[in-house]
Amino acid sequence: MMQDRLKVLLLAVATLGLAVGLGLWTMALPGAAAVVWTLGVIPVLIGLVVEIVRSLAKGEVGLDIVAALSMSAALLFDETLAAAVVALMYSGGTFLESFAEGRARREMSDLLSRVPRTATRQLQGALEEVALEAIAPGDLLLIRQGDVAPVDGRVESERAMLDQSALTGEAMPVRLARGQDVMSGSTNAGDAFDLRVSRAAADSTYAGIVRLVEEAQAAKAPMARMADRWSLMFLIVTLMLAGAAWWFTGDPIRAVAVLVVATPCPLILAVPVALVAGLSRAAHFGVLIKGAKPLEALARIRTLILDKTGTLTDGRPQIVSVHATGALSGDEVLRFAAALDQASKHPIAQAIVAAARARGSAEGRAGGSAGGCVLPVPHDVVEIPGEGVAGVIEGRAVLVGGAAFVAARLGLAQVDIAAAEAGSVIVALGVDGQLMGHLVLADALRPGTAELLAGLRRLGIGRILLATGDRRAVAEAVTAGLGLDAVRAELTPDQKVLLVLSERKNGPVMMVGDGVNDAPALAAADIGVAMGARGAAASAEAADVVLLVDHLDRLLAGIEVAQGARRIAFQSVAVGIGLSVLGMIAAALGYLAPVQGALLQELIDAAVILNALRALRIHPRQMRAADAAVADAPDQVALRGPL
Known part of the structure; x- marks a missing residue:
């Protein structure tokens, strides 16, 4: 939160500095204008240097170095207007990127919100509400109808009817007799029953799943940004051209002009704009993607792992x-x-x-x-x-x-x-x-599942697996004829995580699920997708993508939008960097002064941003087909899911 506020502040300082400086310059006060431009650049430059140090400490070389060199060189050789323009472009780009990631997941502490903070304990013939921390093995709890079992235990009544779908994937309620084990996180689907506590809350099944999620998120490999993958090559080309221009002409201003033109605004601006547009477009179709990095990764998925209950099936009898x-x-x-x-x-x-x-x-x-x-x-x-x-x-x-x-x-x-x-x-x-x-x-398959899987393969997903905690016979019966590459049944949450990790050898992995038992695997996958309409809060928190409507086919729309946005970002970067290189050559040959180079870079920026905004008009094939169907049968429009 503090980082986001700082980026907003730096953008405001850079914008104000450039605007006030231009006002003073038009009033024939060039000295005052230069001072104001310098004051507007310095905070941005300081923030940039701090970011560079942090990146280098992590072994990363990014585009920030080129931007810092161009601003520093422009200030050093009194090209303050060029420095101010670069500062505005850089701070604007970082703000856009921060905005794109502003919908990031909330802290995993919210995962525990599904479990009650208190329980009803029976003691000496009376009932009392006690905090979970006060419950000890051997205590007798009353679990009312609709309550979630807060801890692991055994049934002390004649029978209990429990909905364990969030934990095991079993869609049908399970009937347990006296003495049988109850997992924390199960919902009482029948009459009230007595539960004899066998484990403290911190050691129970649900708490273990929370820890699995946290460990999976901590071990998750970071997703590289498209901009970072271009940055090192662009940095080398820029330094070579700037150094050659200074070496062969003896004029440092030419090197400054090269650096100013080389400021990687197509990378700093075009990529975030295209990806933010992609995020907005995906949300229009009911697909919430939690930031630009997940959107980039979603476009490169090659392996898909699907949960059964509530994901591939409706989850209700x-x-x-x-x-x-x-x-x-x-x-x-x-x-x-x-x-x-x-x-x-x-x-x-x-x-x-x-x-x-x-x-x-x-x-x-x-x-x-x-x-x-x-x-x-x-x-x-x-x-x-x-x-x-x-x-x-x-x-x-x-x-x-x-x-x-x-x-x-x-x-x-x-x-x-x-x-x-x-x-x-x-x-x-x-x-x-x-x-x-x-x-x-x-618990039947969702309508159109076979067509959905065919569409996913058409989008480049070469391997599709089922991973469920349900029984093998049930899993195989439900998925018969779907042409899945593998069916993995009777899996525990940690076994689902291991499956995700083992499938990474085939390329980036996406996991789709809706239950609490899916949350660790969602966190471990390159991209975790949660069914947010009726799924558990835990899976929505751990996932990178949330389907806001209860339609699995929206996954097709999300992937197609992600691929389109990434393709448009790539096009913008390629064209922008190409034009920047031509401008750098012109500056090295003396045809562009630093301020002219900054203005040329502005034109390039405008072109790549306009191109990047095309991502707002991406219309997935699946949604075009749905629109055509509605046009043919307007009286059926109410049957479509909300956007």
């Missing part, structure tokens, strides 16, 4: 099929199940209710009705947590739940249901003592 086995039709099976499940807060029950209402709304629209689906109100409801629900719908006795639960209540040895695919859940329906059918739910 969805009905994939409805089977009627009795007197009811498939639609009636769904209607009765959803009507009774209105009384349950279980995630699968809520998914069934949402599906029934969505189907009813779609049928209403097709029939010209504005109304949605109205489900009957359930009566005499009895819920057995984690098992199923019994109640009365329109005067009929209804059972909804797992196959074993419904079979037991109907007096059947078992419910005859064909084996479901790995990762799917069966919900059976009984009405008036008869089995009427069942519903199959699964």
